[in-house]
Amino acid sequence: MKKIYTIIAALAIATGATAQSFTVHTKDGKTVKYHCSDVDSISFDNEKEPEVVAPRIGDIYYSDGTWSTKLKEGATPIGIVFRVGIAGDMSDREGFYTKKDGKTPFDEFHGYVVALRDATAKDDTNEGVWWSAFDAKFTGTGASTNIADFLGYTNTQSIVETAIRDKGELNGSTNNYPATYYATTVYEQTCPAPESSSGWFLPAAGQMEYLFDRVYFDEDGSGRSCVSATFELLTENLATPLYEPDSEYWTSTEKVDSYGTSTWAYYFSFDSSQFKPGFVAAYRKNSEIRVRSMLAF
Incomplete structure (x- = not known):
């Protein structure tokens, strides 16, 4: 008062x-x-500052870097929280991250967010892009090959650095790294990430699998917060669910064969039309597959 x-x-x-x-x-x-x-x-x-409530799985994440369980009037939703805290059990570390400027360490690491729409969506159509061009002698970008880790952010950095070293820049051409380009540059133009976040990155296979297996569905009927319920809350005008027909996504996780070359990368299937969706599989990098970005905050 x-x-x-x-x-x-x-x-x-x-x-x-x-x-x-x-x-x-x-x-x-x-x-x-x-x-x-x-x-x-x-x-x-003598009024007290409003108390900041810790994020929860299924919370809506906004363009100003805030979050809430219910829609906030006047705020722009850009993602959904799917894990709270650092995934240390899946090889991730707070020290790997900086804010969007690429220099400033996080004040506090809150968790991970999945974008509301595909980075490859165009005119309401979800298109696919290549991971990279086919090169039988290519040994990889240095991204992780472990399909169970949470290293999408550092994988993306490795891919970008490789593109700059070998191509002069990262761009959307097929002889570059279009999946990473769409996950970062293109989606940033469409939906800018908050300055307090990591910025958008191409998720790792382990992040996509965790999202599907652990938090996407309310499988036990407990009514607990889950990602699919938030997609339903946001409606088609604000978001496109991951779990739908023909829904397969590139990850930033590479596959390296026994000869030490890398012509394949891993994708994740959210395809609701399949008998058993929710799996990681490898495919040729010069294949057209969709992209959904993530960020850390």
């Missing part, structure tokens, strides 16, 4: 009854001087 004091009472407390003026010193080094005769009253604001 706010308490209002007359200038006479306030100055009597702060500076003594004989004061003719008073000076306010602010924390940024500025000073403002007031004459008593010019001031009618002083308002002291």
Whole structure:
């Protein structure tokens, strides 16, 4: 609540009854001087700052870097929280991450977010892109080959660095790394990530599998928060569910064969038309498969 004091009472407390003026010193080094005769009253604001609620699985993540369980009026949803805290049990580390500027460490690592729409969507049609061109002698970008880890962010960095080293830049051409380009550059243009986040990246196979197996469905009927319920809440105008027909996605996880070459990469199937969806499989990198971005916050 706010308490209002007359200038006479306030100055009597702060500076003594004989004061003719008073000076306010602010924390940024500025000073403002007031004459008593010019001031009618002083308002002291005792209101507490609103408490920040910790994120939960299924929370809506917004363009301003905030989150909530229910839709917030005037805020723009851009993703859904699918894991809270760092996935240390899946080889990820807080120290791997910086904020979107690529330099600033996180103040606090809250968790992971999956985007609301495909990065490869165009005119309401979900198109596919290549992971990269086919090169029988290519030994890989240095991205992880472990299908069970959460290293999508560092994988994406390795792919981008390889593109810059070998091609001069990352772009959407088929002889470059279009899946990563769409997950990062293209989706950033369509849906900018908050400055406080990691920025968008191409998820690892383990992140997609975790999303499907652990948090997408409310399988036990407990009514607990889950990702599919949030997709339903957001409706078709705001989001496109992952679990739907022909829904297969590239991951940033590479496959390296026994000869040490890498012409295949892993994708994940959310395809609801299949008898048993929810699996990781490898396929030729020069195949057209969809892309869905993620970020850390």
